[in-house]
Amino acid sequence: MPLSRLLLLAVLPVPVLVSGCNPLGVKPWQREILARPAMAVTAEPMDAAIDDHIYFSKEAASGGRSFGGGGCGCN
Amino acid sequence: MSRSQGAPAASLPHAPDFELATREGGAIAVCFAAMASPCELLLETADTRAAAELGQLAAREAWRIEAKFSRYRPESIISVINRSQGHAVRVDVETAALLDYAASCHTLSGGRFDITSGVLRQCWTFDGSARLPEVAAVEALLPLVGWKKVRWQVPHITLPAGMEIDFGGFGKEYAVDRVLSLVTARFAGAALVNFGGDLAANRAPREAPWQVGVERPDSEREARLLLELTQGGLATSGDSHRFLLRDGVRYSHILDVRTGWPVAQVPRSVTVAAGSCVEAGMLATFAMLHGGEAESFLGRQGVRYWCLRDAND
């Protein structure tokens, strides 16, 4: 499926997530599991950075999760 | 330590200071003072040594909670947060749970219950006199009131400069429940914790349910309301000692955070029974915030309650 169509399909649910009447989510007193370190979006930044560097030098696609790194001569 | 670190582990403010007494029915009472109230722990036992140990545990826990959360103590986490001048403060698990509770109560009460309302004390002094503040003085403080203005995301809380929070609305009830669960973990018999009229029991003594007398405020009727309590919490919210009286109109100390002015037609006292002391206390507080609608509000919740009003209300 072309990326543009995939993007459109992905964007359509977003207004539901973002609308004022929010059927999704938890109350403040229900966040005890989400507060665990392993539940953070990037739980192990060092491993993620090392993996990103390995795959950047061996594959054509890269990143997607975040950016901030610079280039290297390995690609 | 940087200014935004939490309070250090509570050290005892003074050596354990309590006394033992025997109550009618055979229970031993351990009495001490905490949170500006007379506190007692009633235990269904004849073993004075065990009672003394449990009493020490109860007193230490009450003093720990007081030292950690009282806004009158400069080293408490509440005081640290109130001094933070707009910087984020990192709080521990227990403080986070209390802040979450305050946030839920704010939502559940439709915004009436608000732990940031304390700054309004700067223009309201409820000493029984007729001195009302200027409208402009109250208006000036309103921008510093409002839980929605606080950034609370576990584990950091950020108060805009000039705002204050205060757990006084449920701190004593929380201490009652915590002390009861500590005692229950170590004591097989029935126990009742009573901090100045806010109380909770784990179960009724074998002989008969706990007999509780709730003080009634300045009324011509019987001095006390006598209740039987088997298990759960009981809390009373009262208006009898802090008010202003002007031109025959009584202004209670229960403030409506949306206007900064007292809620109208607040009952003289509300007593509620519920599953825990915090729950009972919060229901009583919500009822007071409903002013003239207090009775119908409590009726709709399906809980046992006792509401007292002055004859001339």
Add this chain to the structure above:
Amino acid sequence: MQLKRPPAQLHLGLMAASCALLSSPVRAQTADDSGQPLQLDTDVLYYKENAGRVQTVEPVVSLKKDFGDLRTLDGTLTLDSLSGATPNGAIPARKPQTFASPSSTSLTPQPGRKTTLYTVAPGDLPQDPHFKEQRLAGDLDWSQPLGLDNTLSYGGHASSEHDFDSVAAHAGLSHDFNEKNTTVSAGVNEEYDRIHAHGGNPLPGSDYELYEKESSQTKTVSGALLGVTQVMTRTWLTGLNYSFDHSRGYLTDPYRILSELDAQGDVSGYLYERRPDMRTRQSLYWFNKLALGSPVLDLSYRRGKDSWGIASDTVEAHLRIDLGRGMYLEPHARWYRQTAADFYELYLSAAGPLPTYMSADPRLAAFAATTFGLKFGVSVGRNGELSLRLEQYQQRPSEQSSPLPLLQGLDLNPDLKATIVQLGWRLVF
């Protein structure tokens, strides 16, 4: 004044909230709860490919300072030491092939200049065994709150190796709402690189033996990222990132060549590769964090597409399992596949017309890759943690043979296998 919800529900809500309050622990249970302001991470990565190919030893040191009020500073230093044989883009032949190491100027010895040649046996994949590189990189990142519901972050990067220098900067803003259940973020980054190959940059597409040079080249990369994170339930967090980047400048690999073959498959010469001077990439990255009781599953899918015709799919899963007593195990699996670039060729035909863009770089070929790994960690002392990560990476190209008579039976693009070992040590103060 009306209540927003039916009264019975209010009492239920209050009961639930009161229960939650009274069942929360009073004492801090994990070291993370104590607000440690300084964290030092030291990792050593050891990466080794099969068949005498590239191996790397890479120590990384990272220092993170938490100022206690949501402001954090992160500094990282990386040292990369690479050695081993790296494929040069030519394919195996039936006769020995001789190449010059990039430190040389040309295949023909020049007076006064050192020439390092290497010969590849028949049937072997041509790789330069003299490859050696050292890279030093530094990163600095800052994050702080902005107002009540926003977070601002920005940072920079610089790196240098013998033949490549890079500087980059990035900035991002995120906004929380819906009782902090939803976060939207946006970020941009800009990178500037300078490429100066050993011995000089060869002219792209030129003849290998002639080694016409040009001056050092530059490239710039501009990127943007948009993301949304949503708490779905008490145990499920999900998010979607869309990222876009545009590179322009010298995008060619200065060391890679292509074999030029006649109709039989005999080598008639070599040419330096040539890639377009622009590349646009887009990717959609969907991630999930799921608490399955005590273990936590990280599951993600990424779809990528770029203007060179490469489309990719990545599925990745990590499962963090706490074993108690400060120990944990984390198995990891990753599946990846990509299509070939439009201008990718395993080799060139001497007879046909010369394409405008051409490359035999295996990283632009069509292949599928898998990674399987296991990480083990253990708490050490009151404030430390040691970890060991073992991974196995394998790349399987789709195009590995040719119908040409002389190339029958030769594996023209062999599988790549690599072993990854990472030792980590973390200290919090």
